[in-house]
Amino acid sequence: MKDTSRLVFSGALTIEKAADIAGQLKKALAASAQLSVDVSEVTDLDLPVLQVLYAAARSAEKLGGSLVFEGRLQDDTCRKLATSGFVREKITVADQLIKQLPDFPVSGQAS
Amino acid sequence: MIDKFKNAFREEAEELLAQLEGLLLELEENPSDLELLNATFRAVHTIKGSAGMFGFERISRFVHDFETVLDFCRSKRLTADKHIVDLFLESRDIVKTMLAEDNEKAPFSQEALRIIGEFKHIVDLQEDPAASVVPSPAAEKEPTEPPPATVKAGSELAADQSAPDSASTRLAPLEEQLECFRIFLKPGKEIFFSGTRVLKLVAELSELGEMQAYPRTKDIPSLEELNPEHCYVAWDIVLTTSKGINSIRDVFIFVEDAIELKIEKLDVPDAGSSAGNKKLGEILIERGIVKAEALGDALKSQRRLGEVLIESKLVTQAELNAALAEQSQLRKVQEKTTESVASIRVASEKLDFLVDLVGELVTLQARLAQTSGQLADSSLAAISEQLERLVAQLRDNAMSIRMLPIGSTFNKFKRVVRDLSSELGKDVELLTEGAETELDKTVLERLNDPLVHIIRNALDHGLETPDDRRAANKPPRGVLKLSAEHSGAHVVISISDDGHGMDMKAIHAKAVERGLIGAGEVLSEDDAFMLIFRPGFSTAKSLSSVSGRGVGMDVVKREIDALGGSVHVKSTQGAGTTINLKIPLTLAIIEGLLVRISQEYYVLPLSSVEACIELTKTRDENENEGRLMQYRGDLLPYIDLREFFAVPGDAPEVRQVVVVNTQNEKLGMVVDNVIGDYQTVIKPLGRMLRNTNGLSGATILGDGTVALIVDFARIAISARNTFARKAG
Structure with a gap:
């Protein structure tokens, strides 16, 4: 349970992919409470998948771990998150996401 | 009264059309600039909405498909390429013509019909890509019924038209009255089943004005309890917009059964009122996040309220941020309201009248200065000097308003x-x-x-x-x-x-x-x-x-x-x-050279005056033949203003020739005396003298005498014709 499980998602993460992504994250959590999600290739991040990521971060937190993001956040994705209030300023590096997403569990901080 | 509103619309529409032209030309350079597309859409949308509201149905109908095609460009379904921008520009020109015609009963011109046809074709292609036949302008019938409006525009229009017939309500979209709304949006758990993309709705809402959205994510469970197809997020939103509450509702019109939507219009405190700084605690209580007693306890700690409330887990950071955003938006709207109060629209005739009155005041002041000088009264002279300073300030101020x-x-x-x-x-x-x-x-x-x-x-x-x-x-x-x-x-x-x-x-x-x-x-x-x-x-x-x-x-x-x-x-x-x-900088004031012919005064615009030289009677008689005199080694044609304006009486022995440069030709104007520089307020000539050749205006001197302002250019043309006739 110590190693980080690394997942790479790509393309448009819309509702059609939400259940599949939730399944992948569950599986990854079973292997490690430390999750790292690479979003470099994500062209669209819609609400259902964003919720799945929140949920995975909460599960990881319960297990004493955390979920972090890595890679570069694409401009369109960032813009979409900014308009709906999930981020407050322009982010290029995805690891800044956890600091901006409201009430997103950050390692070592119980929400 | 209706005409007054129609005129207000016309003025507003003229400005919007000018703005639209600039935006479209920029769009041609940057076809994918979303901000430009949004600004263009807003301009067209406002023209359409206001046109319908003030009875310019023809414009409203014409603009309908223009707006739809623009919307396709905004949503990236279409690229605003040169052909599309050309169509937009042509449409803009047609709207301008329709506005000038002001004839609701006139049929659409052939040009307008062609453009309607082209827009319709683009719309059809987007909605049904199989449709590819371009309708010919002749085959295209003029729409007799207004085409179905888009949800947003149509309902806004309908709502406003059914609203009580008050001037302020009707003028609201033109006056750009900003309102601040607190919105709570909670999509139903199963909203995703209907295919609704919630973030898109929030984005659409943001296009109505300045918006800050704060998602509430507390209800998202852990992965084990999560149904990936359920919605768990809600939003606290603060929106400042001039579009009114109906346009907010219109965004959610197709999902109103699947969401919980609360819209509260916030009271924007009056400009300058101390209530402008709405307290954070008040906002949190209004939002139902904190109870008054808990707030009272928190305030006793003498620390920053937000920190205390978060520490005691009475609010989350997101809730606090939303309340702070509301506080800041209210402050901004208040500031903008103050700005809009500071800038008002005034009919240009009123400004012209103000400048006229200032002109009268300048004249009267000159007269006072002259009289106080003649009376040698020191107290009167002091008052006159003080008044002179004030009048000069008032004149500069009045002039600056027309700039x-x-x-x-x-x-x-x-x-x-x-x-x-x-x-x-x-x-x-x-x-x-x-x-x-x-x-x-x-x-x-x-x-x-x-x-x-x-x-x-x-x-x-x-x-x-x-x-x-x-x-x-x-x-x-x-x-x-x-x-x-x-x-x-x-x-x-x-x-x-x-x-x-x-x-x-x-x-x-x-x-x-x-x-x-x-x-x-x-x-x-x-x-x-x-x-x-x-x-x-x-x-x-x-x-x-x-x-x-x-x-x-x-x-x-x-x-x-x-x-x-x-x-x-x-x-x-x-x-x-x-x-x-x-x-x-201005035509209302002229730096002139005051001259006299017999008992009449004339002002020559100083900017064209090159020199003054003496003309004796003998010299005039010698040179009279061709009315040419030697000037700086060249021949200078001159004309006698006494003759030109048919001033009665005999000319003095020695006169002055004012050499002016007009149309890049030098010309001499003979006057009796040159009095000196004179700054004067120009007044238009009355009906009797309006068409007099060689005069462009008049002014009143300090002693009340009228001086006429000479129009060199016209005199030069007359003189040239005269010389040509003589030479011929």
């Missing part, structure tokens, strides 16, 4: 340059500088035509085609630059191009051919360039629809002279031409 930035005039030329360069097969970029430079609105209006002539001339004769430019080792795209800057009581407007410049030899040869100069006559470079402003002068090898008929540049010179300005040309062959126009 407008030249940018709006510059913007109009973007379209001229775009259309004309395309017609001529040239690629030209228009650069502007000093758009903020202010000029009296009357001067600005009169500058329009001369500037159009110069620009057309530069495009037609100055700038080369891309091939010619490449051959001359120049970038294929030519540059036309318009700039303006203040220079004392004048503004210098420069129009420069990087074309092939003027051909001195061709100018000289043409001037000789036209008999404007002698074959062996040598002219300075400056003088040679000024020949292009002579009537009938043109070196263009062929006539074109654009210029080259030899009319235009002389009109430019005449107009600039009439404005009391001057023209200067610089040109380097192969490198380009610059035309500088030096224009007085």
Whole structure:
């Protein structure tokens, strides 16, 4: 349970992919409470998948771990998150996401 | 009353159309700029909504598909390519024409029908890509019923029309009244099942104005409990918009059964009121996040309220942020309201009247100064001096109100340059500088035509085609630059191009051919360039629809002279031409030279006066034949203003010749006496004298006497004709 499980998602993460992504994250959590999600290739991040990521971060937190993001956040994705209030300023590096997403569990901080 | 609203709409629509033209030209350069597309959409949407509201149904109907196609561009379903922007620009022109026609019963023009047809075709293709037959304009019937409006616009219009018939309600979209709304949006758990994309709805809401959204994510469970197809997020939103509550509701019109939506209009405290800073605690209580007692306890700690509330877990960071955003938005709206109160729209006639009254006051003050001087009363002199300072301030202030930035005039030329360069097969970029430079609105209006002539001339004769430019080792795209800057009581407007410049030899040869100069006559470079402003002068090898008929540049010179300005040309062959126009800031005040003929006073615009020389009766009689006198080694034609204005009485023994420079020709004007410099407020001539040749206005002197303002340009034309008749 110590190693980080690394997942790479790509393309448009819309509702059609939400259940599949939730399944992948569950599986990854079973292997490690430390999750790292690479979003470099994500062209669209819609609400259902964003919720799945929140949920995975909460599960990881319960297990004493955390979920972090890595890679570069694409401009369109960032813009979409900014308009709906999930981020407050322009982010290029995805690891800044956890600091901006409201009430997103950050390692070592119980929400 | 209705007419008043209609006029308000017309004024507003004119401004929006001017703005729209600028936006479309920018869009042509940056077709994927979303902000530009949104701004363009807003302008068209406002024109459509307001047109419908004020009974301009024809415009509203015409604009409908224009708006739909723009919406496709906004949503990236279509690219605003050149063809689309051309259509948009043509549509804009048609709306402008319809606005001017103001005839609701008139059928759509052929041009309008063609554009409706093209838009419909684009819309059909988007909605049903199989449709590919372009309807012919003739086959296209004019819509008799307004086409189904988009959800947003239609419902907004309907809501506003059914609203109580009060002026403020009806004028709201035009007046851009900002309102601040607190919105709570909670999508139902199963909203995703209907295919609704919640973030898209929030994004659509954000297009209504300035919005801050704060998602509530507390209800998202851990992965084990999560149903990935359920929605767990809600939003606290603060929106500042001028579109009204109905447009907010319209965003959610198709999902109203699947969401919980609370919209509260927030009271924006009056400008200047201390209530402007709404307390954070008040907002949190209003939002139902904190109870009054808990707030009271938190406030006792003497620490920052937000920190205390988060520490005691009474609010989350997100809830606090939302409340702080609301506080900040309210403050902004209050500031904007204060700004809008500080700037009001006033009919230009009222400003003209104000300037007239200030003119009267200046005259009266001059009279007071003269009287107090004659009475040698020191107390009266002190009052007069104090009044003089106040009047001068008032005059400057009144004049400054009529000042407008030249940018709006510059913007109009973007379209001229775009259309004309395309017609001529040239690629030209228009650069502007000093758009903020202010000029009296009357001067600005009169500058329009001369500037159009110069620009057309530069495009037609100055700038080369891309091939010619490449051959001359120049970038294929030519540059036309318009700039303006203040220079004392004048503004210098420069129009420069990087074309092939003027051909001195061709100018000289043409001037000789036209008999404007002698074959062996040598002219300075400056003088040679000024020949292009002579009537009938043109070196263009062929006539074109654009210029080259030899009319235009002389009109430019005449107009600039009439404005009391001057023209200067610089040109380097192969490198380009610059035309500088030096224009007085205002036409309402004139720096003049006060002269007397018998008992009558005249004012000659000082900017054109070059010298004053004496004329004795003997000299006049000697030189009288051709009315020519020796001046600086040259022959100077002169005219006797006493004769010109038929002033009765005998001329004195010694008189003065005022040498003026008009239309780049020197001319002497004979007067009895030169009194001196005189700054004066120009007043229009009454009906009796309005058409008098050689007079452009009048002014009242300190002692109440009327002085007439001489129009050099007209006198010069009359004199030229007289000399020509005599010579002939």
